[in-house]
Each structure stands twice: as C-alpha cells, then as structure tokens.
Amino acid sequence: MPTVRVDLGTRAYPVVIGPGVTGRLESLLEKQAGGVGRVFVFFDAQVYALHGGEVMRCLGPFARKASVMALPGGERTKTVRTVGRVHDYLLAEQVSRNDFILACGGGVLSDVVGYAASTVLRGVRWGVISTTLLGMVDAAIGGKTGVNHPRGKNLVGAFWQPSFVVCDTFHLHTLPARERVAGMGEIVKYAGLTGGTMLTRLEQREPGEWLEIPRALTGVIEQSVRCKATVVGADETEQGRRMLLNLGHTFAHGIERAAGYGRLLHGEAVLVGLLAACELSVRAGVSSERKLSRYCSILEQYIRRIPYRRLEAEAVWEGMTWDKKRRGGRLRFVLLSAPGRPLFADAVNSAEARRALQAAIRYYDHTGGSHAASTRGERTESQYGRNTRTR
Numbered sequence: 001m002p003t004v005r006v007d008l009g010t011r012a013y014p015v016v017i018g019p020g021v022t023g024r025l026e027s028l029l030e031k032q033a034g035g036v037g038r039v040f041v042f043f044d045a046q047v048y049a050l051h052g053g054e055v056m057r058c059l060g061p062f063a064r065k066a067s068v069m070a071l072p073g074g075e076r077t078k079t080v081r082t083v084g085r086v087h088d089y090l091l092a093e094q095v096s097r098n099d100f101i102l103a104c105g106g107g108v109l110s111d112v113v114g115y116a117a118s119t120v121l122r123g124v125r126w127g128v129i130s131t132t133l134l135g136m137v138d139a140a141i142g143g144k145t146g147v148n149h150p151r152g153k154n155l156v157g158a159f160w161q162p163s164f165v166v167c168d169t170f171h172l173h174t175l176p177a178r179e180r181v182a183g184m185g186e187i188v189k190y191a192g193l194t195g196g197t198m199l200t201r202l203e204q205r206e207p208g209e210w211l212e213i214p215r216a217l218t219g220v221i222e223q224s225v226r227c228k229a230t231v232v233g234a235d236e237t238e239q240g241r242r243m244l245l246n247l248g249h250t251f252a253h254g255i256e257r258a259a260g261y262g263r264l265l266h267g268e269a270v271l272v273g274l275l276a277a278c279e280l281s282v283r284a285g286v287s288s289e290r291k292l293s294r295y296c297s298i299l300e301q302y303i304r305r306i307p308y309r310r311l312e313a314e315a316v317w318e319g320m321t322w323d324k325k326r327r328g329g330r331l332r333f334v335l336l337s338a339p340g341r342p343l344f345a346d347a348v349n350s351a352e353a354r355r356a357l358q359a360a361i362r363y364y365d366h367t368g369g370s371h372a373a374s375t376r377g378e379r380t381e382s383q384y385g386r387n388t389r390t391r
Contacts, residue, residue: 002222007233008161015141015165015225018218022129022168026060032163037098038065042113044105045070047131050174055104055129067093075262078108078147086116100125106132107139114145118160129166132175133183134267136167137224142232148261152322153253159237169218172211181305182267188302189247189270190224192295195340198223202298207305244342247334248274250320251357257319259309268306272364275299280356281335284348291338304367313358
C-alpha cells in the first residue's frame, strides 16, 4: 500500500493509497499529537449511503464519541451557506480544538469541510477520506480549501493542511463512470506536467479500462500524488512553483462558470482547458504541434467521453477574468513547451488566448457526449491536423 508524505516540516502528513486503506483510519487517529477528543464526521450524502457503515466501523473506539452529519454533494453546494451549516452544527455541538474533523467524500466535500475546519475556533485539525478519483489525485491534497463565489471558482478560501489523506481505491467501484472520466482529467494534467512514464502509461490504456486494472490505477494515482506532494512541499501557499499545477485551469474555471456550476464537472472542464492551453502554447510560440501531438491525442480521447454542454467563448472569457492567478490585471497562463516542461506566461496576447479558447471549444462542440451521438459519422479536423471521427 503506497504512502506518500507531503513534507511540510512539523505539519507533514501521509497520503495513504490502495484498496481497503480505510481500515487504517483508527491507527491514523491514534497517531495524532496530543490525542483526539471527539470526531466529527462529515459525509457526502451519497457516500454515507454507500460507505457510511464501513467508515464508522473503521473508526474503532473513536466511533463511540463521533458525531455525524451528511451534506448534499455537487458543485452547486460549494457555497458560503453550506460552510455556515457546518459551522452551526459544530458550534451547537460545542466543538473544541482538541477534536478532529473528518471529511468523507469528493473534492467539493473536502473543500467545504476543510474551509469550515480552518475557520471554526480559528482552526481545528481535520483529515480526508477521499472517495472520488479527482479528490484522490488533487483536491484532497495540499490544503487548498474554499468555496465558489458568483464571480468565479474558489475565490473564497484558505490554506489549511489536513493531518492525513486516505485514498481507498475500493470506493472507486461505486463511482459513476462520468466521475471517473472527470478524475482522469486531473491525471491527464499531471501527465502534461511530468511527461515521461506517465504519458506512456496513459497511451497504453483506453479511457474506460482503468478501473478494471487496479494495480495500474493505483500506480497512476500514486504518481499524481507524488507530483503534487513534491510541489506543495516546495511552495505551500502557491507563491510560485505550485501555480504550475493550474495547467489548463485558467480556461477550465471560466468554462465551469459559463456552463453553470455543476453542469460540467471540474475534471471535464479541465480536459477542455488543457486542450486550450496546448493550443495557446503553439500560438504563443513556446511549443509546436509536433511536440504536443502525443499529449493532445490523449486529451482528445477523453474529451470525446464527456457530455456536451453548449459553451459561448465570450462567456467563458468573462469568467476567466476573475482567475486568482492574474497578475497586475493580466491573466497568468501555464503553458507547455513539451510534455514535462511547463512554464508561466504572463504576457500572452489576449487575442491569441481567445483564439486558443475558441479552437478548443470548436473541437469539444464536434466531439463531446450527446452532441457527438447526434452527429455520428461526421468528420472534423482537430487543430493538430488529424482527422477525427466523432463517435
């Protein structure tokens, strides 16, 4: 069972990965410095129905003094109002700083509960049992917590590191197929950042095969976690290098906002955003179609598996203007000179960035989900010169 350490000195913590690792929950709580008073467990409501009994059994003796609350899932619940509900519950139960807060669910749940943990009593320890692929490889790791604002994605939040993260791959067997593809969006991002063996691994498997090969899936999860842990350890609060992890996300956050939060899952929007980032890398002259061809072939495979939502480029661009990474009023993009060679671009021509966005949306328009089914057999040409037949 791989364990990856997020090295932050006295605040370092383990990320435990593999089938059945929820069974280590009691041990992880016992290792908390100073002991643990009560445990407050917050579940995604659907996860509670599927796995609540198992999680509570794995708490061992901590279950006797545990309090449980289920919260609705989905991006639309990622609001200050939901955080307020968590605050109200914790304060009504007279939470203390010696207690422990446990988030059990996907990225939305860990973002909301982590933010509540960071702010109630000015900070209470917390941990994550991540039950989605996207949460395991990205959202649960690194201490980014927060909620959306009508003006943009994740604009209200705090850095508050968990005490541990549990990634039990057994939970992925109850994950809807769409959520699996969305989680692979973040894994594909890491392949762009690292290149090498991770890129080769993704080329060797069809998008729908991963869950059927547990060892291979655990391997790409571990590689993704190691990449993120290394970057977070070097730049915890995203002052420099950690911003590289936002490859494709400047576009993706605008896409999510324009589509309506929840209509496209975060990882789905990331896939389209990654294609736009590759297009911009070529247009900005930092790369070439040849250098990015392998990577874009993988992206296009996954984009063809996400549902269609109509996107207006201008609405996406308006959403992008509220991106957190902007500097001096200008958007800051992460681009690729080649897989494994990301770089920052602060002086991108906005007209070229718009054209890159439009090109990615055009590709998605012709291949995404239900729209693709309605145009079966139509041939389109991707921006990388390959003829691609819609499904």
